[in-house]
Amino acid sequence: MTARIGVITFPGSLDDRDALRAVKLAGGEPVALWHADADLHGVDAVILPGGFSYGDYLRCGAIARFAPAMTSLIDAAKGGMPVLGICNGFQVLCESHLLPGALRRNHHLHFRNRDQVLRVESTSTLWTQDYQQGQEILIPLKSGEGAYMADEKTLDALEAEGRVIARYVGGNPNGSLRDIAGISNEAGNVVGLMPHPEHATEALTGPSTDGLGFFTSVIRAMVPA
Template identity: 65%
Template sequence: MSARIGVVTFPGSLDDRDAQRAIRLAGGEAVALWHADHDLQGVDAIVLPGGFSYGDYLRPGAIAAVSPIMAEVIDAANAGMPVLGICNGFQVLVEAHLLPGGLIRNAHQQFVRRDQRLVVENASTDWTNEFEQGEEIVIPLKNGDGGYIADDETLKRLEGEGLVAFRYAGVNPNGSLNDIAGLTNERGNVVGLMPHPEHATEPGFGPNTSERMRSGVDGLRFFTSALSAIGVAA
């Protein structure tokens, strides 16, 4: 039986269907979850997708973080369920205090869209266990509010405890402190990042590689990692 991974759709979500497709390509069963419900439908893991939830009013992710279903998501995350926040989903995780710090307007004040090199800094989380520590991957990036910030004490803790999951390589596209592209919690079940792994899961639709155009599938291993973490072979 396939693992069931829920994808929450908020008003303004753009990449929920892409995340569902990535889950299916990895060998899981994608389950659509609705922001206004209080039912996780018995899923084994959860993805908070990219987009502009609730139009990014107030701050990106701020309203989504207090939507009805997030009460269940927070409880599930605190109980150890794997939860991945992608771009706007990362912002939601930060606003819900499942991950520390904040995300602000890109330093250059422009929306950025590029195939972004990342270094995998923590390969022992539920969403990164099929990567190698220090491995460089390429994942599409698209955001306007991706600058990661935190106070000095938080940054020291993140670095000292190995909670930086991904770091930008080659170029820092949005002014994130310490080149931070993604984080994990201490338990390793909650991961958030600004780049979009769901857009690098299928040959012909991913980033360019040295082998051929659009052949990059580094993002697929996020989802197969989750299946491994919950005991399902990819």
């Protein structure tokens, strides 16, 4: 059995093909999904890729949240389907209320594009189990609205429940509260991450292969040895 991992393409998605390739490199079967199609075609998990869905009009991810594919995905995620939102996908997950909080403009008001060190804080999610807690990984970051924001009560709950899955190391690149780079929902099947693990899966093109673990993690969860 091979895990079938869908990647939804919205108008303005940029990294959907990279995500599909990462799934293939990790040993899964990549399945391209279209935002206007409510049918998820029997996939085992879904990735919302990076980019600028609908040109980031209104708010990043605010329009994509109402796509037919998202209507189906929200129900599937609440039923336990693994979902990973990368960069713009993280924004879509917050707009969909599958994850708490919001992503706002970087505090310096500049687009930030650099290789970023992260510390893995939680290995209990379906997307991070192939890492070690406290492990530092190097993956690219590229965003203009990447600052994670939430009220203190929400932040305290995320910390207490072990739902901060990664933090920035070596300086906060965007002003995210408590250096948060990624979070999960309570069940651990939905994860949002601002940096791009799909761009760190091959030694030839990435700064490392450290991002591959996000994809092998969910595939191992779907297809136990």
